[in-house]
Amino acid sequence: MKQEALGMIETRGLVPAIEAGDAGVKAANVKLLGYELVKGGLVMVAFTGEVAAVKASVEAGSAAAARVGQVISEHVIPRPEADLRMVFKGTTGKPENDPPSNSPDDNPPGVDDSSSDADKNVKSDEPSEYKEPVGEEMDLTSMTVGDLRKLARKTPGVTIHGREISRANKEKLIKEILRARGRKD
Known part of the structure; x- marks a missing residue:
C-alpha cells in the first residue's frame, strides 16, 4: 500500500x-x-x-x-x-491578484474584441501627465538622485541652489537640468 x-x-x-x-x-x-x-x-x-x-x-x-x-x-x-x-493543487507561484492580460492572442478564434477601441476613445478625454523620455532626458531618468544632484550643482544656469538641490526630487532635478541646458544652448 x-x-x-x-x-x-x-x-x-x-x-x-x-x-x-x-x-x-x-x-x-x-x-x-x-x-x-x-x-x-x-x-x-x-x-x-x-x-x-x-x-x-x-x-x-x-x-x-x-x-x-x-x-x-x-x-x-x-x-x-x-x-x-x-x-x-495547481500551485504555480504566480500571485493570485494578477490582472488578466487583454492581448489579442487571448481571444478565442472568431471572437471580435471591438470594444477595446471604444474604451480607448473614452479614456483619451483625460489629460495624460506621463511623457515618454526622449534622448538626453532618457539618460537623466536612468541616473540616481544623488548623481542628478551632483550634476545640478555642476550645471551652469540651474536656478536652485544649496539645500534646494538637496531636497529636490528626481523629477524636479531633471526638469531644472534640462531647462538650464536649454537656456545654455
Missing part, C-alpha cells in the same frame, strides 16, 4: 527555493507540486510522494538551499488529509 506525504521547504528568496526544488526532485521519486510566493521574500516549495521519498527529498532540498541561501523551515506531513492536498 502506497502512503502519500506532503513535504514543504520554506526559504528566503527565489534562488534557494529553486535549488531546493531541483535537489529534492533529483534526490527521490517525488512530484514537485510547485512553489508559493509568500510575503516578505519567503518562498515555499512543496513535494508529494511516498513518505520515505518525501523525507529524503526535503532533507536533500534543504541542504542544497542552505548552500545558496537561507532555509526558514522544512516539514513533512505523512498521510495528509485529502482536503489539505486540494490547497496545494
Whole structure:
C-alpha cells in the first residue's frame, strides 16, 4: 500500500527555493507540486510522494538551499488529509491578484474584441501627465538622485541652489537640468 506525504521547504528568496526544488526532485521519486510566493521574500516549495521519498527529498532540498541561501523551515506531513492536498493543487507561484492580460492572442478564434477601441476613445478625454523620455532626458531618468544632484550643482544656469538641490526630487532635478541646458544652448 502506497502512503502519500506532503513535504514543504520554506526559504528566503527565489534562488534557494529553486535549488531546493531541483535537489529534492533529483534526490527521490517525488512530484514537485510547485512553489508559493509568500510575503516578505519567503518562498515555499512543496513535494508529494511516498513518505520515505518525501523525507529524503526535503532533507536533500534543504541542504542544497542552505548552500545558496537561507532555509526558514522544512516539514513533512505523512498521510495528509485529502482536503489539505486540494490547497496545494495547481500551485504555480504566480500571485493570485494578477490582472488578466487583454492581448489579442487571448481571444478565442472568431471572437471580435471591438470594444477595446471604444474604451480607448473614452479614456483619451483625460489629460495624460506621463511623457515618454526622449534622448538626453532618457539618460537623466536612468541616473540616481544623488548623481542628478551632483550634476545640478555642476550645471551652469540651474536656478536652485544649496539645500534646494538637496531636497529636490528626481523629477524636479531633471526638469531644472534640462531647462538650464536649454537656456545654455
